[in-house]
Amino acid sequence: MNTLAILILFMTLTVILIGWVIRLEVKFSRLMTGKNGKSLEDGIIALIDKVETLEKNEAIAHKNISNLRERLKKCVQKVETVRFNPFKGTGSGGNQSFVTAFSDEEGKGVVLSGLYARGGVSVYAKPISNFTSEYQFSDEEKETVDKLQQK
Numbered sequence: 001m002n003t004l005a006i007l008i009l010f011m012t013l014t015v016i017l018i019g020w021v022i023r024l025e026v027k028f029s030r031l032m033t034g035k036n037g038k039s040l041e042d043g044i045i046a047l048i049d050k051v052e053t054l055e056k057n058e059a060i061a062h063k064n065i066s067n068l069r070e071r072l073k074k075c076v077q078k079v080e081t082v083r084f085n086p087f088k089g090t091g092s093g094g095n096q097s098f099v100t101a102f103s104d105e106e107g108k109g110v111v112l113s114g115l116y117a118r119g120g121v122s123v124y125a126k127p128i129s130n131f132t133s134e135y136q137f138s139d140e141e142k143e144t145v146d147k148l149q150q151k
Contacts, residue, residue, distance in 0.1 A: 028125055050073040073105045080148040084140045105129035107149065111141050 032040075077100050083095040096116035103109030107130045115122045126135045131149045 045086050064098060074108075076102045076109065077105050078103045078109075078148050078151045080151065082140050082144045082147070088119075097140075099138075099140045101128070101141075101144045101148045103128060103131065103148055111137070111145060113138070113141060 037107070050077065079100065080100055081100040083098045085095050086097045097114055099111060099113045101111045102110065108129050111126045111128055111133065113124045113126075115124075126133045126141070128145065131145055137145065
C-alpha cells in the first residue's frame, strides 16, 4: 500500500510538471512567433536606447523644475490693496486713494501709494525688503504690508 501511494504521488507530480512545461512552451512560442534571435536582440537594444533617452529627459526636466522653483521665489507672489479716503471727516474724495503692495516670497518688492485729490492724483513708490522699507510707512501702507505679510 505504501508503494501505491508513492506511485500515485509521483504520477500526480508528473502530470503537474507536464502541464507546467506545456504552459511554458505555449508562452515561449508566442514570444518567438515571427522572431529570430537577431530581431529580439534588436528589439531589446531599441528599448534600452529609449530608456536611456527617457532617463536623460528626466534629468533635464528635474533641472528645469529646480531652475523654475528658484526663479519663482523672485517673482511677485503676494499682492494686497487697501483703499482709503485721505480726507477723513470732510467727506470729499471718497475711497479713491489706494495703497498696493507687491512682494516675492522673501518680502522683497514695492509699495505703491496713489493719493486722489480734486486737483489730481499723486503716485508714490517705496521699495521693500523683508516686508520693511527704509522709508517710513503711512498708516495705510503699514496696514497693507501687514496684510501682505500674512498671506
